[in-house]
Amino acid sequence: MEQTAFTDSDGVVWNVREDGADDPRALTADVPPGTTWLRFESELEVRRLWHYPDDWRGLSPIQLESLLDRASTVIARFRSATHPEGGRATLDHESAPPQVRTTPERAGDSPVDPARRDKK
16 A cells, blocks of 8 residues: 655654555444545554545645644554653653543542542
8 A cells, every 4th residue: 555754844754645444454444435534644643534635645745734734633642651750651741631630649549530620
């Protein structure tokens, strides 16, 4: 399968390829057979764009980045980071969604439910 690589303005390398529901590596089986999309994949993320130009292979990196900006995140991969106090591997807090606390602050704490956080 043909694939194109480009580096975005943040220095992230993306591999781009046309993917589809008939492809065994496809990300989802809930779309009709024959449906295709552009798959953007970096070390940390996979994105999918449903509507894209037929000539996407000939686009410049700036034009590909414009398509990337319109694509939806399908998979987000988090880097492990060393916890400053105990040396434990935890999720990189900058990569995690801001409304979710990924690691208890003290032993025995349970994660905070964002909906109940302000109701103490």
